[in-house]
Amino acid sequence: AQTVTQSQPEMSVQEAETVTLSCTYDTSESNYYLFWYKQPPSRQMILVIRQEAYKQQNATENRFSVNFQKAAKSFSLKISDSQLGDTAMYFCAFMNTGNQFYFGTGTSLTVIP
């Protein structure tokens, strides 16, 4: 069974600073996708970034980037130049070949002005 672990229930960061959210997962599969989703207080789940397991290059989307370590089964999210709008719950997710999503327990990020 796949498991996704987010060991930081809550984090905070000063505006304009950089923060890293950690995520580890456990799987025996070799082909899969990893995602970071953001859920602001309005509750709409929004895709932040995704990574294909077969790609060694780390995905980036503007201020968001990941550090994907396949051997270590680690998938951390780095947010640069944090903005107040980044305040949200962040979920790491794993998707297997059966298209089933497995979510981590989430990290509540607060950006402090």
Add this chain to the structure above:
Amino acid sequence: DTEVTQTPKHLVMGMTNKKSLKCEQHMGHRAMYWYKQKAKKPPELMFVYSYEKLSINESVPSRFSPECPNSSLLNLHLHALQPEDSALYLCASSQDEGLAGEATDTQYFGPGTRLTVL
């Protein structure tokens, strides 16, 4: 356009009521999902439809009944719910279920229906 819409936004119902949640997407996606989410918890998968056929049912009680009338619509029929069923119900869609067995695509989520069962 990556929009998934859900109606209603809020729903309050008694334990003897029958109600339905609706989800719609026009992205040509062939897989659609229902999730249940409690406050400050991750979404829990309930059902998956692939090409309008139910492919996954995560042992959900029969008081929840999904329906996929066509490739763009997904309903969740509710009957005789319990107060513990109060939650945010999220719908999502993705390109397909990976018919060749490979992992495919991102799930796009709707805004959810906030359900309260009295």
